[in-house]
Amino acid sequence: MLDHITETRIFCPCSEKNLDWQDYPETLFDPSVCHRVSSLHFCPTCKSVKCFKCLEFETICKFCPRCYATVPNGLSYCNKSCFNCPRCHHYLNISAKTHMSSVNDKKGRSFTFTCTNCLWNLETGIISKPQALTSIVRKLDRNPVHTQFSQLKEFYVRQYEALKLQEQGSKIKHDLLARFSAIELASLTQRQNPVGFSESELSEEEELNEMRSRKSHIGSQNANDKLPLSQELSEKRSLRCKACRSVVLMPDSDPLSTRLEIPGAAADQLPSLLVTGYRNQPEPFRLKHPTARLILTLSNPLSESMDIKISTFEQLDSLGKPLKKDTKMEQDLTSTIGVHITCSEIQLGCKLESSSKPENYVKLIPTVKLTSRTKISRIELMRRDPDNLRNITWSNDEHWFDSTDSSGSVLDRGVNWSSVGINLSVGEGIALGTKINIPLFVGVTTKTSSYGMWTFLNAGEVVK
Ligand SMILES: [Zn+2]
Ligand SMILES: [Zn+2]
Ligand SMILES: [Zn+2]
Ligand SMILES: [Zn+2]
Known part of the structure; x- marks a missing residue:
């Protein structure tokens, strides 16, 4: 079923210089400003998506990824007992041995670093004063x-x-x-x-020598001269919007916690847009002349409902750009792609409260994505509306092609999602192998905010 889904890209307007554009932003068709939703954030103050260029990070805490100890600022290595093998970079086991002098006095301790992977090892010799392992290793250098x-x-x-x-x-x-x-x-x-x-x-030549x-001395060091490598640190970062300076993402400062104090990932805020084939549709993303069909499913990740308005360009040229109004008449329509979305105003309900329970979670899966591989999904599939199931299941019946064409309503809907049809008319003049990305403007209104964004739906490739 996963071969039946393509990825949607979202446009970040940060490279746009002309802010009072007419039909669409000038940089809309620049592929470098269209991102996967997983790499975007959302600023609630600017009400806009933010790519990595629109954000700056601040270090919240530095910690060792091995022992999870928080390390003070200024250090770039773990100051506890975490070391890696200089030969294979595997972690090192450290053992200590106490040495006694002849009169049964404590003389000192020695430490042995051992790699369990390549068996490299190093013994420090007797250390009489207690000190940190990092400074013992530094003195051996x-x-x-x-x-x-x-x-x-x-x-x-x-x-x-x-x-x-x-x-x-x-x-x-x-x-x-x-x-x-x-x-x-x-x-x-x-x-x-x-x-x-x-x-x-020294003369220049002597200096060079x-x-x-x-x-050559550094190069000639063999594994026996090498010392345990200190463990490099990881850090937790917060993200700040460069435009309005508000914090977009703030992780918990405890290294062991995965909680976010301010969650700012775009996927948690924006409606998700999924392009799929119809259920049982053969090769949905191989678009053939004269018509092709796909399904667009929108889901709401929020716990408040969403009103969505979607709009696109009726005619695209072979590069996926809209035809200019004045050239539309002159242009040979056989080398264009017509786009028709069956419903442009969609209401999405909110997510169920205890959606982590399997019986609730399965309700959030749109029928186009629901498989019959598990018992719980088979039961859920039987509960889905049979008329809607027919709407989103592929059929070669001629009558089906008319009935699902432009009904003006959604094909299928669930708790927090709705599916609409995308009908494409592929002109004869479109070259085989042309990849079609449909630009789509999505307007979102909730009780607390209202914003718009440009997205690109990957519709697939034109084939014979
Ligand atoms: Zn902002
Ligand atoms: Zn950006
Ligand atoms: Zn450590
Ligand atoms: Zn090793």
């Missing part, structure tokens, strides 16, 4: 580039502190003298270059 970086970092931290202290006057100068040796102080205040980064007295030798 013999990589000259990392050591040089640490020296450089330490140098600048001390220089910054020294200069700050100098500015605070002579009283603190005594503290400063106590903290640094005379030589260090002289080197700091004269702003000399840090250790190992002398102003280049030195860089090459450093690089």
Whole structure:
């Protein structure tokens, strides 16, 4: 049944420069501004869909995806005991061993990192002072580039502190003298270059050779020289609308919680639009001359009812763009696609309250999507209106083609959904293989808001 459904795209108007357009926005047919509903959000203040370009994110919390500990800002690795294998990136098991001296005094502990996947392991040697595993691993680092970086970092931290202290006057100068040796102080205040980064007295060629030798040293490290890799962090982000600055999505700050304080996904706010074939329709998305039929089903995700108005262009050219009014008469209609939607005003009821119960959930599934694979869906299928079931079931009977043509009412309806027919007339001149996307404007009115959006219904491909 899933082969009988295509995906609808939604237009985000953020690239539109001309805001007082007549028939449709200028950028409507730019494929880069049409998105899947799953990648869109909805701003209740602007009453508009928002793509990733319309939103900015703020970090709510950083946490380790392994131990779920919240990590303070500024750190980019887990500061607990989460490490990965430097050879295969599998997580590492850590075991500790206590060492005693000859007089039964505690001498210290050693730690062993073991990869259960590739069997890589590392023993730290005896550590006498209690300290965090991350700092033990850092001290084992013999990589000259990392050591040089640490020296450089330490140098600048001390220089910054020294200069700050100098500015605070002579009283603190005594503290400063106590903290640094005379030589260090002289080197700091004269702003000399840090250790190992002398102003280049080397020729260009010598410098290049030195860089090459450093690089080759890094490359020559084998798995035995490697250290456990710290676990990178995940973060929870909130999303803010760039246009009105209101928060569109806010997750709970607890890493273990999946609750949203402000849910902003477009799929939770907008009516869903689903294009399907009729029940038992053979190859519904292979459109043949002269006519083709599909079903559009709209569902309401809200707990309040929705009034929907849909409109489209009567005639599309082979690129799926509407024919301009003045050219309509001149244009050869054999190379156009006619679009007729059987009902343009639709009321959708609201979702059932306890819709997570299977017997209620099955009522929210439109009949075009309802299979007979489970007992509960077979029972539900028998409860559905037989006339409506006939409306949405494919038939080769000529009479059926007339009766479902333009009745002006919905073909089928349920608790929070309704199905209408899309009748297409495919001109002879339309090239085989042309993919038809029908632009559709959807106006939505609820008790609390009213807005409109452009969507594209994927109707399939023209075939012989
Ligand atoms: Zn907004
Ligand atoms: Zn956008
Ligand atoms: Zn962790
Ligand atoms: Zn490994």
